[in-house]
Amino acid sequence: MFRILSDAGGATVAVLIDGRPYQAPRGCTAAAAALLAGESATRTTPVSGVPRAPYCMMGVCFECLMEIDGVPNQQACLIPVAEGMRINRQHGKAAVQP
Amino acid sequence: MPKSTCDALVIGGGLVGSAIAYGLARGGAHVELLDEGDVAFRASRGNFGLVWVQSKGVGVPEYQRWSRLSAEMWDGFAAELRDATGIDCGHEHRGGVTLCLSEQEFAERRRMMEQLHVESGETRFEYEMLDHAGLKKLIPSIGPAVVGGSFTKYDGCANPLYLLRALHAAFIRRGGRYVGDSKIVSIKAAPHNFSVAAGGRTITAPRLVLAAGLGNRELAAPLGLNVPVRPVRGQIMITERVRPALNNVVTLWIRQTAEGGLMIGESREEAGLDDTTTPDVQRTLAARAVKTFPFLRDVRVVRHWAALRVMAPDGLPVYEQSPRYAGAFVATCHSGVTLAAAHALRFADHVAGGALPAELARFSDRRFDVQDSV
Numbered sequence: 001m002f003r004i005l006s007d008a009g010g011a012t013v014a015v016l017i018d019g020r021p022y023q024a025p026r027g028c029t030a031a032a033a034a035l036l037a038g039e040s041a042t043r044t045t046p047v048s049g050v051p052r053a054p055y056c057m058m059g060v061c062f063e064c065l066m067e068i069d070g071v072p073n074q075q076a077c078l079i080p081v082a083e084g085m086r087i088n089r090q091h092g093k094a095a096v097q098p
Numbered sequence: 099m100p101k102s103t104c105d106a107l108v109i110g111g112g113l114v115g116s117a118i119a120y121g122l123a124r125g126g127a128h129v130e131l132l133d134e135g136d137v138a139f140r141a142s143r144g145n146f147g148l149v150w151v152q153s154k155g156v157g158v159p160e161y162q163r164w165s166r167l168s169a170e171m172w173d174g175f176a177a178e179l180r181d182a183t184g185i186d187c188g189h190e191h192r193g194g195v196t197l198c199l200s201e202q203e204f205a206e207r208r209r210m211m212e213q214l215h216v217e218s219g220e221t222r223f224e225y226e227m228l229d230h231a232g233l234k235k236l237i238p239s240i241g242p243a244v245v246g247g248s249f250t251k252y253d254g255c256a257n258p259l260y261l262l263r264a265l266h267a268a269f270i271r272r273g274g275r276y277v278g279d280s281k282i283v284s285i286k287a288a289p290h291n292f293s294v295a296a297g298g299r300t301i302t303a304p305r306l307v308l309a310a311g312l313g314n315r316e317l318a319a320p321l322g323l324n325v326p327v328r329p330v331r332g333q334i335m336i337t338e339r340v341r342p343a344l345n346n347v348v349t350l351w352i353r354q355t356a357e358g359g360l361m362i363g364e365s366r367e368e369a370g371l372d373d374t375t376t377p378d379v380q381r382t383l384a385a386r387a388v389k390t391f392p393f394l395r396d397v398r399v400v401r402h403w404a405a406l407r408v409m410a411p412d413g414l415p416v417y418e419q420s421p422r423y424a425g426a427f428v429a430t431c432h433s434g435v436t437l438a439a440a441h442a443l444r445f446a447d448h449v450a451g452g453a454l455p456a457e458l459a460r461f462s463d464r465r466f467d468v469q470d471s472v
Contacts, residue, residue, distance in 0.1 A: 046357060073338045093358040094338065094339065096340045096343050096393045096397060097393050097396060
C-alpha cells in the first residue's frame, strides 16, 4: 500500500515486525516500517477491539500505539527504527506484569 | 429582562444539582437547572468516581446509613439512567478495600470498622478484615508491603463523567430545562417565592435548591442558611490503559476504569482555590502506588489533574431548608457520586414535599451554630 517517495541512499536496519524479519529504511519510524512491511492495522482498540492504523504520523492522534521492544502503548510514529528493534502489533489493552 | 416561571429552580449543574433536578423532574415538577459555566470549579469533572461507604460516618451513624442507602439504590438507579438515556455510567458494585501498609494502620482500621459496626445498630454494618494472604486472594497484584485491608460489600464505583451526562440527559428527557452560562446575579426571596436573575433572565419559582458546591457559601447566607464549606484539593493521576489488574475491586485511592486506565489518588490539601497539580504530591501518590502494586513500576501515567472538594468543617453533607424563607433548600457534600442515587430518589422528593425528614436532621446547618458557641 505504501512506498518510499525518495530513496534515502538504500541504507536499512534489520527489525522484527510481529516476529518477522524486515529491512526498514534507516531513519524511518517504527510506524512507517510497519506500514511499509504491509501491516495495515497496527493495533486493536482497548475497549471495542476494532482495528486501527497509524493516522497522523506526527504524534498527535495516538492511533499508532504499538508494543516496541516489549514496552506497550508506544507511539510508533515518533520512534525511529533501530537495529534489532522488536515492533509488535498491540491487541486490545496492554498486558501488565503482576 | 425575559421572565419565566417554573415549579422548582436548582442552582448548580454538577452532580448534586443535576441529581436533585432530575429527581424533581422525575416527580413531575417543571424544573430549571442553572449552571454557572466552565469558570466554576467543577468538582464533578475531577471526581475519582467511587461509590464509597466504608469509613463514612464514624461517630455519625446517620451519615453511614444515608451513604449505604444511596449505595444500595445505585444498582437500580444506574439501570434507570441507562434505560432512560442509553448512557451506561459504568457502575460496578463488587465491594471495596481500604489498603493498610503497616500493622498500626491495620489495627486502627479494625477499630474504626468495629466502631462503625457497633454504631450501625440494627442496620448491621458488615465488614471483613483481610490479612495479606486473604487480600491477595481478592487482589492478586498487591505487593509484599501491603499488610492487609478492610473489605465491605457496599462499595463500588461509577464513571463520574458519564454519570453527569446521564443525569443531564435524563433530566432533559423528563422535560427539565438546563441553562448553562448562568451565573447568579441576584436572588430575591420571600417564602415560597424566589426570583433569580441569571444569564440575562429572571426566573421565578416557589422552590429553590442551592447546589452550587463552593458557591453555596455565598448564595446561602442571604437566605438565612449557614454553609461554611471550604475547598480541599485532591490530586489524581491516570495511567495508560492496561488489562484488568485489580480484579474489579475498588480501593480508597486506586481503581481501574472500565476502559483500562488505573486512577490513582488521592490527596487532601488545604490550597484555597488553587486547583493545579504539584510535583511533590504527584511523586508521593506515585511512590505509594508502586509500593502497594509493584506492577505499576512499568505502567505509565498519561494525565493528571486536581479538583476541589466541597468540604464542611465536619466533613458531612449539609441539607437544610431556610427557616426564614420556606421553600429554599441547600444541599452540599463532597460525595456527589456516592450520594447521587439518594439525592435523585429521596432528597428531591423531600424538597417537592416541602420538608426534610428526621433522618436528615443531623445534616442541618444548625450544627455549625453550636460549634461556634462552644
